Amino acid sequence: MRCGAQTRVGPITEELAFRGLGFYLLEPLGQTPAIVVIGITFGLWHGLVEALPVLVVFGLGLAFLRSRTQSIYPGMLLHAFFNGAALVVAVTV
Structure with missing residues (x-):
């Protein structure tokens, strides 16, 4: 059950929150500032210090894709x- 939530529910809710509402609220500041703020916030939201660079880059990519x-x-x-x-x-390593 948790695997399904991680691969379906998490992405749906996070995309609605970050690239949906968050991007909508920040877009008046410009596309680039919105992408940067959303990307950094997305990375920090996960709270995984060791994965922060990857998550920020992934968040930037998702925000760019949204724009x-x-x-x-x-x-x-x-x-x-x-x-x-x-x-x-994670399961195989």
């Missing part, structure tokens, strides 16, 4: 894939 497509759905799919891959690595 280019004007949709959160591609980010949801990529985020779910990323979480699934991270889960496989």
Whole structure:
């Protein structure tokens, strides 16, 4: 059950919060500031110091994807894939 939540529920809720609401609220400041603030906030939100650089870069990429497509759905799919891959690595290593 937890695996399903990590690969589906987490990406959906995080994309709605960060690239949905967060991007909407920050977009009046400009696309670049919105992408940077959302990316850094996304990385910090996870609270994983050792993974912070990867999570910030991933957050920047998802925010950039959101700005280019004007949709959160591609980010949801990529985020779910990323979480699934991270889960496989965590279980097999």
